[in-house]
Amino acid sequence: MTRLRPARPEAVATALVDLADLSPFFTLAVGETDGAWRPVTDAYADGLAHLVADRVTRYGTPEHRIAASVVQLGHAARLWSVVLGCVVAHDIVPDLGDLHQQVNGPALRLPVARGWYAPEGEDLVQVLHRMVMDEHLAALAAGLRVKVAPGLLRGNAGSALAEAARTLLRARPALRGPLTHLAGRLLDSAALRGTGEFTGPDLTFRRRSCCLYYRVPGGEKCGDCSLDRSRR
Template identity: 40%
Template sequence: MTSTTASAVIEEIAALGPFFAVQAHPPGTEPYGPWRPMSRLLLESRVTGTRDWLAAAGGQPPDAVETRVAASVAHLGLAARLVSPALAAAVLHGMVIAPGLADLRFQTAIGGPAPLSLPDDVFVGGPAAAPTRLANELSGRLLDGPLRELADAMKAFSVSRHILRGNTASAVNGAATMMTAARPDLAVRTRTITALLLARPPLRDASVTTPDGAFRRRSCCLIYRAAPGGKGALCGDCALSR
């Protein structure tokens, strides 16, 4: 795919919202600016920054927020940054964006979507593929690729795999929700691919559909524990919500 076409794809994806916005850099090169590869040091910085941000929001000292709580919230944000542009590329262009975690470049901004740069050779795809094929490839190459690598790296912060799978499922559903809000014309294709993704390994059994058709994860991201006394509000898709 030419760089011009890649730029057009990136522009179209970015129009869906800040979690979809990415930039591209040539493979084997470093993008200009304060970009960093994924590493233990970067994760530690993101978890620490997230803990500080959560603590400040609750008017508490940083050590009042458990490290695993901050790590889970940080993971959810990073998972959403990887899932959102990938789902958009699949829905819009039949592409499967699944670079290795080591190929990605991040900036360490806290309090919003982490800036993300991808190798420009990932923006390659043919005609829009059938939803089943796209879901199969996204499950095998994205969810069981860089998302699994990210979950493996988060184990150092004592976050359970059950919670991390729930975070990823929530990120998939969240991306689909933002896409359908921004592009109602893509709602059927988006929701079809999303449902197929959530029904396949590695996310099978990470969530359920309630009788009224709502998404509900089978775990909790733990963010409620960051509030004073561990009595914060629950997320709308939380397993603890009733």
């Protein structure tokens, strides 16, 4: 694999600021911010228990695995949104090795802006897959306090990737070419392979698993759900 070239800190910070207005999922603060924070590795070891407990209460469901699934899906979306946005819009891979999370919420921040200039081709796909899937989502899966099927969690990661790409495409349609290419390559890589497929030019997506949200009181099937027979 090509050795990554460090990016200037100000270039990384500029990329993150540029994405922040797209949605909360694209927001990654840098430096000192209000509130209490902890290393995301500690939050993973705890299975993001604070967020799971909040979802259990909000949904009014005794099935903690549903809450854990939705929390993991949301966290995956935050990771993919920032990573895809920085790479496609700014040719920068943000360094998420020192990522922090709110003690009482889902927001993320970096103490210092670091990263690399994006490599090309398969090197880029491998770098992004390793960062999000291996270094972050695998650690979160290992820390979950309830059993959630590995295939479901991988499906959530694929769905989160697709939603991040779709949101970025709506906001920055000029990025369609490189965004579609990279998202497609990622979706066909390692643990993401087989989780679903893009079904249209606007990156509509059909996953091959279900996040279980439809099982909460008043819940419904998501737009990309494999159980939605109307889209078959």
